[in-house]
Amino acid sequence: VAMLARSRGVPMIVGLGALAAPPTGDALLDAEHGAIIFSPLPAEVETFRQSASAFADRLGAAKTFLTEPAATKAGTAVRVQVNIAYPSDVEGIDIET
Numbered sequence: 001v002a003m004l005a006r007s008r009g010v011p012m013i014v015g016l017g018a019l020a021a022p023p024t025g026d027a028l029l030d031a032e033h034g035a036i037i038f039s040p041l042p043a044e045v046e047t048f049r050q051s052a053s054a055f056a057d058r059l060g061a062a063k064t065f066l067t068e069p070a071a072t073k074a075g076t077a078v079r080v081q082v083n084i085a086y087p088s089d090v091e092g093i094d095i096e097t
Helices: 002-007 042-063
Strands: 027-030 035-038
Touching: 027 042
Parallel strands: none
Antiparallel strands: 027 035
């Protein structure tokens, strides 16, 4: 399920265990760091927004490399193997190289 969620861009955290009582109010789900903040303070919300924006920027930058051959910093070619959830996950990627 986690792999499918990730492929669809759905934040998910697993293995948190049981909560003593169901929380009420707002919550921030930080799947990148594996954390949930219940009843966040305004400063925590702002930090979360900044982190989400930075993550989106990193994701966008990473997508520019999807069509490039995989290589180390030294230029050594490497083979990449992936698990995919849907055939559309590899659209635009040259799987022959």
